[in-house]
Amino acid sequence: MARRAAVALTAALLASSALTACSTESPTPGSSPVAKGSDGAITLGFAQVGAESGWRTANTKSVQEAAKKAGITLKFSDGQQKQENQIKAIRTFIQQKVDVIAFSPVVESGWDTVLKEAKDAGIPVILTDRAVDTKDTSLYKSFLGSDFVKEGKSAGEWLTGAYANEQGPVDIVELQGTTGSAPANDRKAGFADAIRADGKFRIVASQSGDFTRAKGKEVMQAFLKSQKDIDVLYAHNDDMALGAIQAIEESGKKPGTDIKVISVDGIKDAFVAMTEGKINVVVECNPLLGDQLMELARKVAAGESVPARVETVEGVFPQDKAAAALPSRKY
Numbered sequence: 509m510a511r512r513a514a515v516a517l518t519a520a521l522l523a524s525s526a527l528t529a530c531s532t533e534s535p536t537p538g539s540s541p542v543a544k545g546s547d548g549a550i551t552l553g554f555a556q557v558g559a560e561s562g563w564r565t566a567n568t569k570s571v572q573e574a575a576k577k578a579g580i581t582l583k584f585s586d587g588q589q590k591q592e593n594q595i596k597a598i599r600t601f602i603q604q605k606v607d608v609i610a611f612s613p614v615v616e617s618g619w620d621t622v623l624k625e626a627k628d629a630g631i632p633v634i635l636t637d638r639a640v641d642t643k644d645t646s647l648y649k650s651f652l653g654s655d656f657v658k659e660g661k662s663a664g665e666w667l668t669g670a671y672a673n674e675q676g677p678v679d680i681v682e683l684q685g686t687t688g689s690a691p692a693n694d695r696k697a698g699f700a701d702a703i704r705a706d707g708k709f710r711i712v713a714s715q716s717g718d719f720t721r722a723k724g725k726e727v728m729q730a731f732l733k734s735q736k737d738i739d740v741l742y743a744h745n746d747d748m749a750l751g752a753i754q755a756i757e758e759s760g761k762k763p764g765t766d767i768k769v770i771s772v773d774g775i776k777d778a779f780v781a782m783t784e785g786k787i788n789v790v791v792e793c794n795p796l797l798g799d800q801l802m803e804l805a806r807k808v809a810a811g812e813s814v815p816a817r818v819e820t821v822e823g824v825f826p827q828d829k830a831a832a833a834l835p836s837r838k839y
Contacts, residue, residue: 550809551581552802553601555611557638558589560686560719561747562775566839567612567637567795574798580805589614589686589718595622602629608805610634615688616641623647632808636797638690645816649808652800652818654793656691660698662791662824663742663770668703670768670788676708678739681731683717683724683752685744691793692716695744695772712738717748724748728755740768746778746790753786764788764827774825776837782830790830792822795839 552575556568568584575582583606585597591614601609602625609631613619619640624647626633633648640648671678682699685692696714703709713731717724724747731738732755741756741763743749749771756763763769763786771778774792781787800818807814825833 549579549581550608550805551583551604551606552805553583553585553598553604553606553609555585555587555594555597555601555609557594557612557614558587560589561721561745561773562777562839563745563747563773563793563795564719566775567797570796570798571636571801572798574802577799578802578806580802587614591615591618595619598622598626602626602631605629606631607809608632608634610636610801610805612637613640613690614638614686616690616693617688620644620647634801634804634808636801637795640690650804650814650816650818652797652804652820654691654820654822656694656793657698657701659691659772659791659793659822660695660700661702662698663695663772663789664699664702666789666791666824666826667709667740667742667768667770668706671708674708676706678709679712679735679737680709680740680742681728681735681738682711682714683727683741683743683748684714685716685719685748687716687718689719691772692744699742711742717743717751719745719747721747721751724751725755726751728752729759732756732759732761738767740770743769743771745793746771746773746775749787750777750781753781774822774837775839776834779825779830779834779837782825782827783834785827787827789824789826791824794820794822 554571559565587594594611609626620642627647635648635651637653639651684696712735715727717727741752749769753763756767761767769787770789771787772791772793774790778787778790804814
């Protein structure tokens, strides 16, 4: 009997000790949040758009390398350019109780429900590269990326400058990005705003090329058949521009000369095409967001305040600057 009592007392003491130890891992009400990992490590769930372009591949690599360097555990999901895949990944991250969720939304709308689920679970969200269309900005902590409207305006301003002494008309075809995505919407709006004041600039055809090289070529082939005169191609990213260049060459025309080519992103292949005279100007969009994302993830996991918007520094590269800039391109 005495032996059973001693065993019971020992078990009770162990249980009490375990409860005390567990209680130290959770913050008391009003205190700063702490990382969930027992070793203080942060787990970041990242839902990527996909691998539709050279830009996206560089972006993914930057995030993966930066997480490893920062000692942050990365749970990575490739959405394959489908919103439903990204929503499923975010819900999985919530179930896994990651410390922070980051994602590049494939389209702007339709995120409120899953973002509210993350908020209710106490998991902060960071938007990278692309924004969401929501009235409730408390559903995410920060946006990290580019000003797509500004990129579109820069493309349009280069065009108006290049044709300042031309009488016109100047017929433009536009290869849009993925329908409903932030870069497609904003680059279109910024470009249209920049050329609106001069009536000689006319967008005669505009269609999505889904940010891919193959689709860019396919849509450009259709433009060449349907439009008698094309003076300028404006592509929302380099991969579509490079696909379109193939179509232009196959039609017997000379890209960069017969049809001026304006593109956005700044991947190495585009700079090579500029040195060959096939692209006239590239507006840069920097994909190397990894280090900045890890810094933001650490801060929001610790409950620190962060800026609502963090923008990357970017430039405009006309053809005559391509050769000098090419050796230093990292993606």
